[in-house]
Amino acid sequence: MTEPTPIGHGGRLTIDLAALRANWRRLAEVAECPETAAVIKADAYGCGIDRAAPALWREGCRTFFVAHLSEARIAREAVPEAAIYVLNGFPPGSAPAYRAANLRPVLGSRDEIAEWAAANRAEGVTRPAALHVDTGMNRLGLSVAEGLALADDPVVAEAGIDLLMSHLVSAEVEHDPLTDHQAAEFARVRAAYPGLRASLANSSGDFLPACRTDLARPGYALYGGNPRPGRENPMRPVVRLEAGILQVREVEAGATAGYNARWTAPGRRRLATLSLGYADGYPRSATGRGEALVDGVRCPFVGTVSMDLIILDVTEVPEAALRRGAPALLIGDGLDLDTVGRNAGTIGYEILTSLGRRYERVYRD
Template identity: 85%
Template sequence: MTDLPPLGHGGRLTIDLAALRANWRRLSHEAQCPETAAVIKADAYGCGIAEAGPALWREGCWTFFVAHLSEGVRARAALPEAAIYVLNGFPPGSAPAYRESDLRPVLGSIEEVAEWAAANRAEGTTRPAALHVDTGMNRLGLSVAEGLALAGDPVVAQAGIDLLMSHLVSAEVEHDPLTDHQAAEFARVRAAYPGIRASLANSSGDFLASCRADLARPGYALYGGNPRPGHDNPMRPVVRLEATILQVREVAAGETAGYNARWTASGPRRLATLSLGYADGFPRASTGRGEAVVGGVRCPFVGNVSMDLIILDVTGAPAEAAVRGAPATLIGDGLDLDTVGRHAGTIGYEILTGLGRRYARVYRD
């Protein structure tokens, strides 16, 4: 039997750091770039910056990306020697905070470039930064025209631009013409910045020759998500989520279960209640579609997913496995992140990054 969550916790989240490192090696091989970084935003996609970052560093990953300045500060504490880029722009007046933690902003506008360059001049140093040129996402970044016009301007050197990057829109969609368009646009901009490293490939882009550059920056696939939907997942699973069965009961035909009586037993059924719910980051939208594995058998959710509880129909599970105190697996044993995401009407990314802090977290390497 799988280890039970410690007393006081309804769920146990096991994070396999060896699998994380193996995934980084696999993605490095696929990307065929001189360097492969790691995206550790959203608390390393729910796996923990303080644990995932050093594990990847030990494997040979020297460059990391986060979303927010606060994440960068946490990453710096765990990775004192790494290059750490902050993706979500450069808020006005934030240069001192970036410099205090030796973080590199990803600059996405002419104003941001000018402000970072001014901070460098004022300090008498050239702290590095990345330049983000938008090639189709229309979220952050200079336009291609702006990026081309900026090339050769002295402010580029003053801002310490040491990385040119863009963000792929739909690299996971096979043969999407937009990916080819983005790669071509990025190549135009890249040619205007000779001698500056470039980065385009995300997790899915690592598998596309057209997206190769100097630095790959995978995220989701590092943590076990499938970078090639429609194909077998080449990545090793990193997270496993289990919850304790609190109670098992027999119900007769016609009885209901859960809030609003949304489920009605079609015949005699055996139900098990799990100590886990949407307050733990497991989506309420999984109601009626989610599953958990008990004794090797997939058992469907019945009734609404509650804040702290989920009800399973364990009629088909072995009687000795569906008992009070036994574990049920919600991620793992064939229920991968992408499957769990589909059951919730969302994507594996949301499942992974939404995993709550109430679980007992166990790290294995």
């Protein structure tokens, strides 16, 4: 830790916007699409829409995707001239709110399409929207059959559809036949809409030629997640989470630590306590599985991850490095997002999007 231990909170979350921008450039190169967008939902995967979106705009990104209208409004303030699509459907009666902020709904049902088309007619201005066709996820979107049947319907033009999209199920799984099936189904639908731009590739899909279309829309990989599990991560790390040690103590064999005494010392051990916990988005499921780096030494969590505190076994760390305020690294270096996710019995996506607002946040660019 090159800066003093934070005093407003026990943890410091450093977000490297230069790395974020470099990752977008890298993904744009890999995807070889005419345009590369950025998915900034979940508060830019925990990194902050208000900081991430302008950084990506400066790098050349002109199209953004969010999940909810509330996120879209924040994005609109951050990047006033961008094209902003809202992924999670189109709630009834929300057309005025979308139109007031110049936002583009992603339409996935005939009712949604009809309502947006009606709003266009009522205003006398055709505002754009995307059409979502489901090719295998079975969450949102028209079925392939519905998408094909709709292709010649005048309502498509009335709804201002300017983008055809679908969502990949398991592009990160190498040689998954479902990905090939989805690409083939999407190609069928795309052929029925020859005048529309198309978007299929997510972060992992950027690396799959069959999934490349007109607009790539990476998300997780932008923020340092590995889009190719099992291979070396081609992305630069964006987030780094550190915490200062609050207190160090020695315990004898048989002593317990944490709530419900779930850990018992197998011998004389040295323990250190950090000031962060599940209220900060570090999952309780990391109990007995998580670890931190102290002076480069991997130190396992002991006891239960509690709301505001985590206990480490620092017995193997040189005693000189265990001063009060000494840094412990929870995300960064050898503890990348995907490793931290596995250690907590989850995925790096959940770790990243759960990062709390209590941390002292430092942005670097």
